Amino acid sequence: MEVHVRRGDTLWHYSQLFHIPLELVMDSNPGIQPNELKPGQVVQIPGFVTTTRVVQKGDSFWALASAQRLKVDALLLLNPDIDPNKLQIGQIIQVPVRVTTPIVDGKQPYNFQKMRNDLQKLAAIYPFMERRKIGNSVRGLPLYDLRIGQGKRKVQVNASFHANEWITTAILMSFLNEYLLSLTNQFPIKGLPTMPIYMQTELSAVPMVDPDGVELVLNGPPANMEEKLIKLNKGSRDFSGWKANIRGVDLNKQFPANWEFEATRKPQAPASRDFPGYDPLSEPETKAMANLVRKETFDRLLALHTQGKEFYWGYEGLEPAESEELANRLARVSGYKAVRYVDSHSGYKDWFIQEFRKPGFTIELGEGQNPLPLNQFDEMYEAASAILINSLV
Incomplete structure (x- = not known):
């Protein structure tokens, strides 16, 4: 989440404001000197995203901040041009939202x-x-x-x-x-x-x-290599068991640790698995x-x-x-x-x-x-x- 520095802001203040360890805030902004922030400078706040909200009847910065378990200053920081005492129904404001659930869904074919x-x-x-x-x-x-x-x-x-x-x-x-x-x-x-x-x-x-x-296993062969790969796969169009890279080399048999010995007892030409190159x-x-x-x-x-x-x-x-x-x-x-x-x-x-x-x-x-x-x-x-x-x- 991006915020724009106000006069007097510090990375330590942002750390306290958003309850994020200071080290993470500093490491999210490697080109910024923490004690030399300048008004208008863009700072990254990790672990948050910004959403827009249309002001509803009864909304206030205090209520919205409480719902996100944040201080009112977090909303003031994201909405510098809005007077919190004069919110109007239908007005668009920016609301910081802490990310608390995973982005990655690993329970699927993961290409x-x-x-x-x-x-x-x-x-x-x-x-x-x-x-x-x-x-x-x-x-x-x-x-x-x-x-x-x-x-x-x-x-x-x-x-x-x-x-x-x-x-x-x-x-x-x-x-x-x-x-x-x-x-x-x-x-x-x-x-x-x-x-x-x-x-x-x-x-x-x-x-x-x-x-x-991985792309071959999950999505099939690229058109310009289809004939060759099917041949290496013993004539099968089912690549689910393919272990090698796209050239038919087993990448985990490629390193110079008794490679010469291992090569004598493995396939001698490119294949769907086990060929050490x-x-x-x-x-x-x-x-x-x-x-x-x-x-x-x-x-x-x-x-x-x-x-x-x-x-x-x-x-x-x-x-x-x-x-x-x-x-x-x-x-x-x-x-x-x-x-x-x-x-x-x-x-x-x-x-x-x-x-x-x-x-x-x-x-x-x-x-x-x-x-x-x-x-x-x-x-x-x-x-x-x-x-x-x-x-x-």
């Missing part, structure tokens, strides 16, 4: 366009969330990295490395929405107050690593994800996948000692089984542990056969939200 639309809405309501582009898919769709928090600890979370696991994007986007709501409305998640987490931890979230693949990091999506962690000093990494109700936290004995303690905590809060080693290589988590010796986790949400049905969403979300909020502590 790239739905994600992008939700990101635009979230960015408008919560401008302290930074949205970056870290690269593009094969077909040029942007890969977004969302940043929330200002602490020294950095945690990277990603989803939809695999196309038919698109529900993980819906899970992660729903969690981001809950986290943003909790910050502006000051309620805990799984018993954990979130403002201290915001101050201690910076969350990096890439909600859809394989947007081309002709070389590691050959795909634009995996290059972007590798560059992301090379550029940043992440302390932890979590990759959301499906299925199995378990997670993997070790790789070749290279994981640090703190990984086990964190794995035990995540198992306890989620009910998922913590598995140290599996017979698998060249995954994003594997490479992260190998290269940086930091805790990495592959989270296998839900159970059954991919793509998992939406009727598992609530149960999966309960486990995922517990894992994600605890990973930030």
Whole structure:
């Protein structure tokens, strides 16, 4: 929500006026010096939207402010040219409304366009969330990295490395929405107050690593690639089981962690699943994800996948000692089984542990056969939200 600065206004005053933590107001206005506000300057207030109201009989600024649990000055701020003592029936006024319900509806086939639309809405309501582009898919769709928090600890979370696991994007986007709501409305998640987490931890979230693949699974092949993709899909027009990117490369088999060994026991040519590529990091999506962690000093990494109700936290004995303690905590809060080693290589988590010796986790949400049905969403979300909020502590 935008407001225009009046003489004498401060960011601290806006924080008190709208009951929003000062840090969130400051982070929503990164180019503004908090002690040098100028009349007429535009300031973003997170967690609010503006609605218009036609003045009815009996309306007053006091009554309207009370209905929104705000001070009258909040209405005066949004309506500087209106005399509150001379309201007229039919007059149009601006009313600030606190956002208290989620924007994201994850219980639906969640494609790239739905994600992008939700990101635009979230960015408008919560401008302290930074949205970056870290690269593009094969077909040029942007890969977004969302940043929330200002602490020294950095945690990277990603989803939809695999196309038919698109529900993980819906899970992660729903969690981001809950986290943003909790910050502006000051309620805990799984018993954990979130403002201290915001101050201690910076969350990096890439909600859809394989947007081309997700679009293929949910919307079918693009016309100019239809014949080729049907051939790679063994003649089937049903792409619901497609796991790879649009070029038939499994993005989570692309990283240089024993890639050469893994490549000998996987498909040798592009396919709907499991082909690791002709070389590691050959795909634009995996290059972007590798560059992301090379550029940043992440302390932890979590990759959301499906299925199995378990997670993997070790790789070749290279994981640090703190990984086990964190794995035990995540198992306890989620009910998922913590598995140290599996017979698998060249995954994003594997490479992260190998290269940086930091805790990495592959989270296998839900159970059954991919793509998992939406009727598992609530149960999966309960486990995922517990894992994600605890990973930030």
